[in-house]
Amino acid sequence: MDCSKIEQWLSGYLESSLPAEETENVAQHLETCANCSALLVEMRSALSLCGSYPVLEMVPDFIEKILLRTSGRPRTRTFRERLNQYFVRPFLTPRLAVGASLVTLFLVLMTNLMGPRLSGAASALAPEELLRYMDQGVQHLYGQVLRADALKDDWQAQFSRFKNNTWNKMRSIMEQMDAPVEGRRKSQDEKKEKAPKEKSSSLMESSA
Amino acid sequence: MVGNRTETKEPRVLSGDSKLVERCLRGDDAAWEAVVKSFGKRIYNLSYRYTNRRDEAEDLTQEILIRVYQNLKSYRAESGSFQNWLLRVARNLIIDHYRQVRRYPQTGGSDELETMNIGDEKLPTPQRAFEQVEASQFLQDGLQSLSPELKEAIVLRDIEGMAYGEMADLLNIPEGTIKSRINRGRLELAKLLIKRRSQIGMQG
DSSP, rough: OOOOHHHHHHHHHHTTTTTTHHHHHHHHHHHOHHHHHHHHHHHHHHHHHTTTOOOOOOOHHHHHHHHHHTTOOOOOHHHHHHHHIIHHHHOOHHHHHHHHHHHHHHHHHHHHHHHHHHHHHHHHHHHHHHHHHHHHHHHHHHHHHHHHHHEEEEEEHHHHHHHHHHHHHHHHHHHHHHHHHHHHHHHHHHHHHHHHHHHHHHHHHHHH | OOOOOOOOOOSSHHHHHHHHHHHTTTTTTHHHHHHHHHHHHHHHHHHHHHHHHHHHHHHHHHHHHHHHHHTTOOOOOGOOHHHHHHHHHHHHHHHHHHHTTOOOSSSTOOOOHHHHTTSOOOOOHHHHHHHHHHHHHHHHHHHHHSSSSHHHHHHHIIIOOOOOOHHHHHSSHHHHHHHHHHHHHHHHHHHHHHHHHEEEEEEE
């Protein structure tokens, strides 16, 4: 059998999609022809290379960019991102670190100096009771903060939607004011101009 | 303009996609965000495989999705799946991009070293990483050397993993033609691999 004929069938043979008769022809040929079997081997490795082709991920900022240029609405944040944005990041400042260490130092000194006196007062309250009060206080505070955050978020979303809508409207009004044909020509001209500019800049670089 | 919240979530099948489009048309921004998130990555990677450059792929992806957003109205569920419609828009713009730039992507400026770090989080040993870069570099170079039709066939079938039927629908050519293009493309890649091995002096 002719090698060029076999070559036509190799891909189908690899995918086992050939009719029985042709499959047998190819198999017989491969037993005797070193060239064609080498081709088959390499075809297989080319396929596996294709399978491991790198996959690019879309970073959140990229998605945001696209959304702002289309619907105009910013990306929905995950809970973790919001937590990070409003709680974690604002508090991770040098000033806070210094403040926290000063407070700790103060508390340590206080308990050391006033320990004997405080112990009397503390014993009046059972430890469980004290813990319960503290827990209530913390939960109350946390709830307030969450509520404030939700309000802030809503307000932000509304504001950005308003801003983007106005912006889009203004843009469309501006576009309508230009004659559409002229606008198109302009954009084409710009694109044409772009290419030579890039070339000239690369030339400049090489000459420099 | 009111986004209908009572709709139940549906699996992403044909009808689900056309519902998504309907919601986008009604001005539901969350639905559009879902479209961008679920199809954007595919378009981004497709653009990257055609252009071989990340910056160009990003620009193209933006351009494609803006075009899709503007033309959502013209999508008809009767004439095929939303995904294929989207891919067709993408393909047209990618081909336009080719014509504008008037060149086929060059391998010199490709950013294959950068892309190595993307995709797999756990970095392999330096040796393996090097081999991986070398292999993917080879594939990128090899793909660029194919004619546009063969390259397209290989990208869609062997990298994107599309079915022959889908490809015939997308490219609007018969399945037989697609199969023969894929065979020719694979043969050329295989021959390049053989050539490379003989140059390096390794045994095949």
